[in-house]
Amino acid sequence: MILAATNPAGGSATEKYTLDNGLTVILEQNNASSVVAVNVWVKVGSACEVEGEYGLAHVHEHMLFKGTEKRGVGEIARLIESSGGDINAFTSFDETVYYVVIASRFAETALDVLSDAVTSSTFDPTELDKELEVVLEEIRRGEDSPSRVLSQKMFAEAYKHHTYKRPVIGT
Structure with missing residues (x-):
C-alpha cells in the first residue's frame, strides 16, 4: 500500500514499513497540496494467469x-465520490492496483474503504454476471480499436514465449 499525503511541517520524506502480516507500507509525505492518494498494489496481474484463467x-x-x-x-x-474523491483500479501484466485520491481530511475514509474492499469483498454472483458483461464489452471495444489491435499483435509477436503475449484485459 502506498500513501501519499500532505506534510504540514513542510519538506518531504519517504518511510517504508513491513507489517506483521507481510504487507509493505510506503508513506511518502508531500506538502504540495492537501490531497491524499492511497494505493494498494497487489503483486499479481495477467502474466500470472495460466490457460483457463485468462482475464481473471x-x-x-x-x-x-x-x-x-x-x-x-x-x-x-x-x-x-460524495467526499469529492476518485476511486479506481487497473490491471497490468505484473500487478493490480486499487487507488483512492481524496482530500487529505478524508484519509481515514480512504484507508477504511480500500482495506475493506481488499479484505472483505463478497463477489456476489449476480454482480459477477453483470461485471463479466462489462469486461466482455471492453474486449469488444478493443477489437474495434485499430491501435489496441495493433498493440496486442505487437505484444503477441514480441513475447511469443512469454505470458506478456496475452492481453491483460482477457480473451
Whole structure:
C-alpha cells in the first residue's frame, strides 16, 4: 500500500514499513497540496494467469469494488465520490492496483474503504454476471480499436514465449 499525503511541517520524506502480516507500507509525505492518494498494489496481474484463467486478474479488479460484508453494491464508490474523491483500479501484466485520491481530511475514509474492499469483498454472483458483461464489452471495444489491435499483435509477436503475449484485459 502506498500513501501519499500532505506534510504540514513542510519538506518531504519517504518511510517504508513491513507489517506483521507481510504487507509493505510506503508513506511518502508531500506538502504540495492537501490531497491524499492511497494505493494498494497487489503483486499479481495477467502474466500470472495460466490457460483457463485468462482475464481473471482483470475481472477480480472489477469485482473488488462491487460490495463487501459491510458495504453494499455502489456504496464504496458513493462514499468516496460524495467526499469529492476518485476511486479506481487497473490491471497490468505484473500487478493490480486499487487507488483512492481524496482530500487529505478524508484519509481515514480512504484507508477504511480500500482495506475493506481488499479484505472483505463478497463477489456476489449476480454482480459477477453483470461485471463479466462489462469486461466482455471492453474486449469488444478493443477489437474495434485499430491501435489496441495493433498493440496486442505487437505484444503477441514480441513475447511469443512469454505470458506478456496475452492481453491483460482477457480473451
